[in-house]
Amino acid sequence: xxxxGIKSRPVYDRLQPLxxxxxxxxxxxxxxxxxxxxxxxxxxxxxxxITLLYSKESFSGQDFLTDLQRYPDHELRPxxxxxxxIDDLNDLLSAAHMGTRLYLAGSESFLGSAMQVxxxxxxxxxxxxxxxxxTLVRRVWCVHCDTYTENVxxxxxxxxxxxxxxxxxxxxxxxxxxxxxxxxxxxxxxELPPAEELDT
Amino acid sequence: xxQNNGTLNLRVARIESVTPEIKRFTLVSPSGEHxxxxxxxxxxxxxxxxxxxxxxxxYSLLSSPYDTSSYQIAVRRVDSGRGGSVxxxxxxxxxxxxxxxxxxxxxxxxxxxxxxLFIAGGVGITPVISQLExxxxxxxxxxxxxxxxxxxxxxxxxxxxxxxxxxxxLYRKGxxxxxxxxxxxxxxxxxxxxxxxxPDSMIDATLACARDLGWTESHVHYERFLEQSSxxxxxxxxxxxxxxxxxxxxxxxxxxAVEAAGFxxxxxxxxxxxxxxxxxxxxxxxxxxxxxxxxxxxxxxSGKKIMPCVSRAQCNRLVIxx
Numbered sequence: 001x002x003x004x005g006i007k008s009r010p011v012y013d014r015l016q017p018l019x020x021x022x023x024x025x026x027x028x029x030x031x032x033x034x035x036x037x038x039x040x041x042x043x044x045x046x047x048x049x050i051t052l053l054y055s056k057e058s059f060s061g062q063d064f065l066t067d068l069q070r071y072p073d074h075e076l077r078p079x080x081x082x083x084x085x086i087d088d089l090n091d092l093l094s095a096a097h098m099g100t101r102l103y104l105a106g107s108e109s110f111l112g113s114a115m116q117v118x119x120x121x122x123x124x125x126x127x128x129x130x131x132x133x134x135t136l137v138r139r140v141w142c143v144h145c146d147t148y149t150e151n152v153x154x155x156x157x158x159x160x161x162x163x164x165x166x167x168x169x170x171x172x173x174x175x176x177x178x179x180x181x182x183x184x185x186x187x188x189x190x191e192l193p194p195a196e197e198l199d200t
Numbered sequence: 201x202x203q204n205n206g207t208l209n210l211r212v213a214r215i216e217s218v219t220p221e222i223k224r225f226t227l228v229s230p231s232g233e234h235x236x237x238x239x240x241x242x243x244x245x246x247x248x249x250x251x252x253x254x255x256x257x258x259y260s261l262l263s264s265p266y267d268t269s270s271y272q273i274a275v276r277r278v279d280s281g282r283g284g285s286v287x288x289x290x291x292x293x294x295x296x297x298x299x300x301x302x303x304x305x306x307x308x309x310x311x312x313x314x315x316x317l318f319i320a321g322g323v324g325i326t327p328v329i330s331q332l333e334x335x336x337x338x339x340x341x342x343x344x345x346x347x348x349x350x351x352x353x354x355x356x357x358x359x360x361x362x363x364x365x366x367x368x369x370l371y372r373k374g375x376x377x378x379x380x381x382x383x384x385x386x387x388x389x390x391x392x393x394x395x396x397x398x399p400d401s402m403i404d405a406t407l408a409c410a411r412d413l414g415w416t417e418s419h420v421h422y423e424r425f426l427e428q429s430s431x432x433x434x435x436x437x438x439x440x441x442x443x444x445x446x447x448x449x450x451x452x453x454x455x456x457a458v459e460a461a462g463f464x465x466x467x468x469x470x471x472x473x474x475x476x477x478x479x480x481x482x483x484x485x486x487x488x489x490x491x492x493x494x495x496x497x498x499x500x501x502s503g504k505k506i507m508p509c510v511s512r513a514q515c516n517r518l519v520i521x522x
Contacts, residue, residue: 099414
């Protein structure tokens with residue numbers, strides 16, 4: 001339980017139209033574009049304006065921008081990076097009204113960061129859906145130097161911030177949108193847990 | 201402060217008339233101790249001892265959660281009711297002892313809210329008063345929209361206006377225009393929460409407006425106060441575990457009939473809201489008359505569950521798992 005077997009990783013949804021919404025914001029990144037397209041088809045005929053936010057930043061290099069441009073009825077905002085999208089999502093939500101529904105699709109890192117914004121605006125589980133796409137590479141937070149490392153795939157890795165050898169725990173923090181990593185040989189110096197591939 | 205069976209014996213320190221129908225009771229510990237802590241929106245159940253039976257009436261606390269040297273409740277006199285409120289109005293005097301349960305909160309403030317909107321009608325203002333008291337240490341904005349039947353019913357609203365100023369919108373019948381719930385809820389920022397307490401029509405209108413405007417359930421909170429006249433036809437049912445037959449008189453609830461027969465069962469709100477008294481139906485020959493806000497429509501249709509604090513039955517035979 002110290003390292004593995006902790007059930008704090010969010011259970012993600014499948015995007016589908018949320019009933020009763022008066023305005024829909026669909027935000028995605030990389031291969032999450034596929035879920036956005038599927039959702040758009042399911043939302044045909046639904047009331048309320050739809051705003052599309054899409055970031056081309058992708059771990060696997062998938063790009064659905066051209067496909068999303070085939071929906072000229074909906075405002076489409078493209079971004080070069082996930083961070084730029086998330087900053088704009090923050091501005092969009094700060095001006096939005098009750099009745100808004102938010103749909104997120106992309107990597108776990110993207111979903112977690114976007115949920116930090118959604119939570120700031122008190123959007124609840126009945127107003128937001130999150131669909132994970134791609135691999136489950138982890139965003140990891142070092143408890144010692146506060147460095148976040150993206151795309152971690154190994155149980156044991158060296159922190160680029162403080163150079164300590166860390167072990168990635170299965171403890172996911174929604175507040176930090178990251179898994180927690182701690183010094184790997186803190187109990188017995190030199191004794192490292194087995195290096196293993198994470199369940200990506 | 202003596203406690204028996206978990207209830208508090210409190211002294212009535214003060215009784216004030218605040219409208220032609222509402223009296224405000226201030227309750228303190230006879231020994232001067234602080235009372236159990238509570239949060240805004242909480243209620244207590246007052247045990248009203250009548251000659252033939254003890255009535256249990258829930259009342260919201262309207263004093264400040266930050267000052268537990270006393271509790272305040274507001275009792276609206278309902279002449280057509282079962283007699284609990286009339287007994288409190290006519291038979292209880294300053295200095296008397298009354299028995300109440302410790303506070304329970306089924307109508308709490310949402311701590312993550314970015315805007316609180318309160319909609320209240322008449323005596324439904326009572327839980328909101330302690331909620332507003334709790335918000336005094338918060339920077340989250342709020343508005344209160346409060347409708348009353350006329351100037352002589354407006355004292356609590358005017359007290360709130362004096363305390364909170366323009367955040368309190370009072371709608372006195374014949375003085376101000378009618379409350380428009382749709383306008384109150386329209387174009388509100390994300391993270392708004394609405395809390396409504398008042399007559400059923402006001403609650404239902406708020407739920408409908410919120411749904412039309414796309415508000416989700418997690419942002420809409422309501423508390424119904426039972427019209428204490430809401431009885432029904434007499435009927436009887438059987439406790440499955442002991443085989444005891446319980447007669448329910450027209451002015452009694454199933455829960456009260458169980459208690460009158462000397463049994464106890466779990467309860468909190470006695471208003472069909474909290475789910476605490478949910479009981480399985482083992483046998484039914486007839487129809488359940490569900491009046492609670494707890495069971496889903498499917499549960500109600502299934503005939504397998506009942507909320508004995510409010511619901512009744514029209515039946516030849518009913519056996520519940522108790």
